Amino acid sequence: MADIRPIKNEPVQGIHLNRVIPKEKTSSFQGLSFKEILEEKLGGGLKFSGHALERIQRREIVLDETKLEKLKQAVSMADKKGARSSLILMQDLALIVSIKNKTVITAIDGNHIKENVFTNIDSAIIV
Numbered sequence: 001m002a003d004i005r006p007i008k009n010e011p012v013q014g015i016h017l018n019r020v021i022p023k024e025k026t027s028s029f030q031g032l033s034f035k036e037i038l039e040e041k042l043g044g045g046l047k048f049s050g051h052a053l054e055r056i057q058r059r060e061i062v063l064d065e066t067k068l069e070k071l072k073q074a075v076s077m078a079d080k081k082g083a084r085s086s087l088i089l090m091q092d093l094a095l096i097v098s099i100k101n102k103t104v105i106t107a108i109d110g111n112h113i114k115e116n117v118f119t120n121i122d123s124a125i126i127v
Contacts, residue, residue, distance in 0.1 A: 045102060046072055052095075052104040059109045061093060074125045075099060083123035090127045094118075
């Protein structure tokens with residue numbers, strides 16, 4: 001008959017509560033919301049409305065560091081020109097941004113940009 005030994009209830013390094021957490025790959029963003037991570041990446045200068053965050057997540061829009069930097073530059077340009085609410089076009093992405101509040105109001109991906117009417121904007125920036 002096989003040797004049967006009792007199971008020890010001891011933690012194993014890298015495994016916690018049935019989840020594998022590689023020690024070297026834990027993120028500094030652990031426990032933060034999507035909004036907090038995004039705003040931290042932006043350096044606190046630009047905010048995202050709940051609606052914009054929901055659209056970004058639902059439509060799986062990727063805002064990498066390059067796009068975020070271009071977005072910040074576009075907002076800065078619009079602010080210098082006195083814009084209040086801008087349409088920012090970036091490759092396959094359209095963003096409506098409140099310049100005075102430095103807040104992204106909504107995000108539209110390439111599949112949904114066509115045949116849209118953008119209202120309540122006073123400027124457009126093509127990046």
